[in-house]
Amino acid sequence: MNVKGIIFDFGFTLFNFRNVSMDSYMDAYRRGLQKSIALLKEQQIFKDQTVIEKFKKLIKRKRASFFQKSMKTKEEFPTTFLFEQVLDLMVKKELIDDLEEKNADFYSELADLYHSGEATEWVPFDFTKETLEKLYNLGEIKLGVLSNHPHHSLVENLLKKYDMDHYFDAVVTSALYGKRKPDPGIFHYTLKKMGLEHSGASCFMCGDEPADIVGGHRAGVQTVLCERVYKFPIERAINVPDVIEIKNISEIFKHIS
Ligand SMILES: [Mg+2]
Structure with a gap:
């Protein structure tokens, strides 16, 4: 041929x-998520720890539901979309203020941070x-x-x-x-x-x-x-x-x- x-x-x-295991994989994601949260705090979107805890629960739930759907349909749910969906939901629940002025760059930055933990591990x-x-x-x-x-x-x-x-x-x-x-x-x-x-x-x-x-x-x-x-x-x-x-x-x- x-x-x-x-x-x-x-x-x-x-x-x-690097040093791959389910734990090291999960750990890289945890570190990334912490960095996304730090940005949301810095921008005064998250104002206290209760909101952060709610966010962690919501993102975990949303990620799991995307995963389930994706198993069936093979549809991909980009990380930018995950953040957008969860933050929108938090606005609707009045956990955070409106995010009207946030654009695609903002969600890209959050996703970059979220994946920054794994980015250093892939060689x-x-x-x-x-x-x-x-x-x-x-x-x-x-x-x-x-x-x-x-x-x-x-x-x-x-x-x-x-x-x-x-x-x-x-x-x-x-x-x-x-x-x-x-x-x-x-x-x-x-x-x-x-x-x-x-x-x-x-x-x-x-x-x-x-x-x-x-x-x-x-x-x-x-x-x-x-x-x-x-x-x-x-x-x-x-x-x-x-x-x-x-x-x-x-x-x-x-x-x-
Ligand atoms: Mg592969």
């Missing part, structure tokens, strides 16, 4: 989470840059990133931070597209952004999760499963024919010629 494009998943495919694998550089220098294969993440700029900024953004013809997140992998639409959207709309069969989707493999298969792309050393508490089986299995992305070269 003459490979025209490779789409990479982000987490645990290109980047690794590229040792082999990531070298592999991308080699693929890029072949000059024949278009590269893309496709990540299930509720805050687009987190992924984009991390690629920039480690000087990798220029390798990619498209960086797509579920926050940007509105639906999550394995929805096939997000794969077609990514291929289109890479200029490979009708070349799915000549492309690879390379990721560590069933969502990458099942979704890629549904979208008519050849799938490549990257081994993940860390195992999530619940791992689903992958029942897709013809999956190529590799230990990490540096092994991709064996399969593209």
Whole structure:
């Protein structure tokens, strides 16, 4: 097969989470949430501790309900939208004053802070840059990133931070597209952004999760499963024919010629 494009998943495919565990993951979110709360306090939106406690409960509840919906429909609920919804609800409940003058930038800043805890924990694998550089220098294969993440700029900024953004013809997140992998639409959207709309069969989707493999298969792309050393508490089986299995992305070269 003459490979025209490779789409990479982000987490645990290109980047690794430092000292990963459910606790370290939750801890990063807790730290981020504290920073968002600090901004809301600084701007006098939250005036006392009772309001903050109510906010914490509401955001937890909203996040859980978004998660449930998303499991069924694959719809993504961006973090900006989460903050907007919760703060709107607090206005309606008269817990905080009206936020009329707040615009999209304000919600983006809150979301940036919320994800700042995890932003410092995601680091590229040792082999990531070298592999991308080699693929890029072949000059024949278009590269893309496709990540299930509720805050687009987190992924984009991390690629920039480690000087990798220029390798990619498209960086797509579920926050940007509105639906999550394995929805096939997000794969077609990514291929289109890479200029490979009708070349799915000549492309690879390379990721560590069933969502990458099942979704890629549904979208008519050849799938490549990257081994993940860390195992999530619940791992689903992958029942897709013809999956190529590799230990990490540096092994991709064996399969593209
Ligand atoms: Mg992943």
